Amino acid sequence: MTPSRPRYAYLVAIALAAVVGGLGHWSGSVPWTRPAAAAEPDAFSPYVDAKGNISLPTDYKTTFVHLGTFAVAGKTKVGAPVDSLHGVYARPEDVTAFQRDGKFPDGAVIVKDVLKVKSDALTTGTVTWATDVDVWFVMIKDSKGRFKDNDLWGDGWGWALYQGKDPKKQVATDYKTDCRACHVPAKADDWLYLRGYPVLKEKPKGK
Numbered sequence: 553m554t555p556s557r558p559r560y561a562y563l564v565a566i567a568l569a570a571v572v573g574g575l576g577h578w579s580g581s582v583p584w585t586r587p588a589a590a591a592e593p594d595a596f597s598p599y600v601d602a603k604g605n606i607s608l609p610t611d612y613k614t615t616f617v618h619l620g621t622f623a624v625a626g627k628t629k630v631g632a633p634v635d636s637l638h639g640v641y642a643r644p645e646d647v648t649a650f651q652r653d654g655k656f657p658d659g660a661v662i663v664k665d666v667l668k669v670k671s672d673a674l675t676t677g678t679v680t681w682a683t684d685v686d687v688w689f690v691m692i693k694d695s696k697g698r699f700k701d702n703d704l705w706g707d708g709w710g711w712a713l714y715q716g717k718d719p720k721k722q723v724a725t726d727y728k729t730d731c732r733a734c735h736v737p738a739k740a741d742d743w744l745y746l747r748g749y750p751v752l753k754e755k756p757k758g759k
């Protein structure tokens with residue numbers, strides 16, 4: 553990651569917030585902006601069906617804000633200082649809400665893509681860059697305790713996992729065994745590793 557990446561994401565956040573604000577009564581209710589939501593106007597989330605099945609927001613790269621990226625070593629191969637890059641994204645309206653309220657609102661969507669990498673000596677140093685998506689993780693904020701009988705919902709979130717080769721197929725079976733233990737260190741921050749997302753500490757723009 554170059555230092556300019558977070559700044560760029562931040563500008564995108566402002567631009568998107570401006571667009572959403574500028575559209576006024578259009579935002580969120582126009583069918584072609586969020587097709588899944590249009591089918592069920594009262595639905596809790598365009599990414600969640602009536603049974604709590606979660607789908608991957610496939611347009612997150614162009615419509616979400618980049619919150620931050622984690623470079624993960626540890627299982628390092630010789631000559632490869634970073635084993636994977638984890639990019640985290642949220643919708644502009646959820647970012648603005650967090651900046652205002654200090655927490656994500658009901659229905660907030662967070663996507664993390666775990667990217668495979670290559671590393672090499674380039675003219676800037678030893679450089680690691682992303683290649684393909686290995687897996688996607690998704691969390692959807694549920695402050696009302698919906699889907700009590702669904703093993704992918706609990707502790708205030710819906711939890712989901714998709715393999716890079718099949719983005720349509722959710723593969724986690726129970727968040728308590730598949731996700732929860734690794735997120736316990738972040739429990740005080742509503743299960744999120746907030747330290748990686750400096751944009752959330754900014755003041756909301758234009759509010």
Ligand code: HEC
Nearest residue numbers: 622638664689690691711712713724730731734743744745
């Ligand atoms: C091996 C431990 C581990 C497991 C298992 C795990 N996570 Fe995480 N998760 C982390 C860590 C650590 C971070 C932040 C740093 C990173 O990505 O390396 C993170 C970050 C995330 C993020 C970005 C938002 C945040 O929490 O900061 C999402 C979304 C996420 N995880 C969802 C899931 C879901 C859904 C599951 C289960 C299907 C899951 N995770 C399983 C360790 C884990």
